[in-house]
Amino acid sequence: xxxxxxIQRLAEQNPHLYQRDVERIVTTVFEEIxxxxxxxQRVELRGFGAFSVKxxxxxxxxxxRTGESVQVxxxxxxxxxxxxxxxxxxxxx
Numbered sequence: 001x002x003x004x005x006x007i008q009r010l011a012e013q014n015p016h017l018y019q020r021d022v023e024r025i026v027t028t029v030f031e032e033i034x035x036x037x038x039x040x041q042r043v044e045l046r047g048f049g050a051f052s053v054k055x056x057x058x059x060x061x062x063x064x065r066t067g068e069s070v071q072v073x074x075x076x077x078x079x080x081x082x083x084x085x086x087x088x089x090x091x092x093x
Contacts (some may be wrong), residue, residue: 002010003026003030003062005021006026007019007026008021010022010025010026012022017079033051034065036051037051037052037053040053046081046083047081047083047084047085047086048082048085048086049080049081049082049083049086050080050081051080052078052079052080052081052082053076053077053078053079054076054077054079055074055076055077056074056075056077057074058071058072058073058074059072060072084086
């Protein structure tokens with residue numbers, strides 16, 4: 001599901017809201033999650049999961065085209081851990 005599909009679905013389920021308001025809400029939620037992660041904070045949505053930031057150490061990588069060694073710098077990457085309710089919903093069939 002894309003962001004625009006999510007907005008469309010939410011607008012259909014909430015006909016009392018204008019689509020532009022739903023779009024603003026979804027955009028604001030995503031921006032707040034992104035900004036919290038940029039500050040190094042953890043974002044938890046009960047029943048859905050938790051977003052956090054993990055740090056990857058510097059390492060020596062390999063260029064797949066040439067095979068030569070390349071120094072890869074330390075970096076932060078987003079990490080998502082599913083919540084118990086979401087895991088159970090996905091695995092009950």
